[in-house]
Amino acid sequence: MQFRFIMAVVAAGALGFAAGAASAQGFDGAYAGIFGRDNPAAPTPVDIAFGAYAGYNFETGGGMVAGVEGEVEYDSAAVWGSNVVTATVNGRAGYAASDNVLVYGKAGVGAETATGGAVWDIGGGVEMNLGSNYRLRGEVARVDPLAAGLASRTDVKVGIGMGF
Numbered sequence: 001m002q003f004r005f006i007m008a009v010v011a012a013g014a015l016g017f018a019a020g021a022a023s024a025q026g027f028d029g030a031y032a033g034i035f036g037r038d039n040p041a042a043p044t045p046v047d048i049a050f051g052a053y054a055g056y057n058f059e060t061g062g063g064m065v066a067g068v069e070g071e072v073e074y075d076s077a078a079v080w081g082s083n084v085v086t087a088t089v090n091g092r093a094g095y096a097a098s099d100n101v102l103v104y105g106k107a108g109v110g111a112e113t114a115t116g117g118a119v120w121d122i123g124g125g126v127e128m129n130l131g132s133n134y135r136l137r138g139e140v141a142r143v144d145p146l147a148a149g150l151a152s153r154t155d156v157k158v159g160i161g162m163g164f
Helices: 002-021
Strands: 029-038 048-061 064-078 081-096 101-112 118-131 134-145 153-163
Touching: 029 064, 029 134, 048 081, 064 101, 081 118, 118 153
Parallel strands: none
Antiparallel strands: 029 048, 029 153, 048 064, 064 081, 081 101, 101 118, 118 134, 134 153
16 A cells, blocks of 8 residues: 555656646657556555557647557556456547646557456546657556456556657
8 A cells, every 4th residue: 555655646746747847749649658557446465567558649629639549568466367468449539738738538448368358448647748759647547357257447557658
């Protein structure tokens, strides 16, 4: 529990720093990055995973942004078993509150290797431009396997990426 609190404090501090350090850039175009994930709802002491994401956003006007994103993560000690890989494809829609801050929602489908079954997910987050095309993000999502007997996951993620 103490580790999760420390992770939340570090993430909040990093997001606060990013808000002050951001420079004027948009969210249109391709991007990719890496993330760390915790599942604070897990009954196990720690359910931490690491992964990568890539996607493409379209600014549609009036601050609205739509896009698609793929994500892959590896979890060595997941609530679904050991050495689990989860991959998802999500649609994203959001609002660019400024050139520096994007608030978004996402939903999609994917697969996990614990049972070889399908998953669905829904969530949202905030992404901030740091300058020089770097971006910092914080996200919360619910991931539900369609296989009977597997628990839902609550993913709390912090990531850093780059726009191209």
